[in-house]
């Protein structure tokens with residue numbers, strides 16, 4: 119069964135409490151929270167303060183996706199805000215290994231995200247150190263974009279790398295996930311489906327989450 123992580127980027131920020139309640143009552147496993155700085159990506163969203171509010175409104179696992187430069191400066195702030203999983207972009211980290219250790223030393227699970235152009239092989243030397251690999255299936259920055267088909271090859275390659283070594287890293291897919299393409303994404307070897315628009319813009323978000331959850 120897929121791990122489902124609704125992305126709050128597509129939520130209604132005027133009624134976050136309502137959206138948290140919907141997610142709490144749903145079969146969602148994680149809440150996916152997108153932090154953007156207007157430098158690593160051409161968009162700005164929210165930071166630790168909003169995450170702190172959401173954390174207090176949900177018992178679900180807080181999966182924080184940092185799309186920011188110099189993430190090491192804020193790792194402690196996101197721990198304090200309640201992140202369970204903290205994901206940094208490989209492209210934003212000169213000292214990726216150090217950043218992973220920093221995240222884990224604070225008791226969070228460490229994730230590494232890859233932009234669409236970054237090969238999964240770039241993670242070879244740290245794969246055994248990380249809990250989650252987030253493969254971006256759109257260029258990061260905005261919700262509601264179209265899934266990049268080559269992502270399916272990346273998932274399959276990464277899944278082979280993980281299985282061959284018997285590692286525990288989970289593969290998370292983020293961007294353009296729909297009810298239509300989710301079965302192929304899971305078949306290719308992914309464990310976690312992030313879904314923003316597909317969940318929050320649907321008529322019945324709880325049911326959409328249930329349908330994503332059913333995919334095996």
Ligand code: DX5
Pocket residue numbers: 125126127128150152183256257258259260261262263292293294295312313314315316
């Ligand atoms: C985009 C974010 C995604 C975004 C996905 O940069 O990382 O998490 O919310 O949104 P959808 O599912 O609408 O593509």
Ligand code: ZN
Pocket residue numbers: 125150151152183292312
């Ligand atoms: Zn994301």
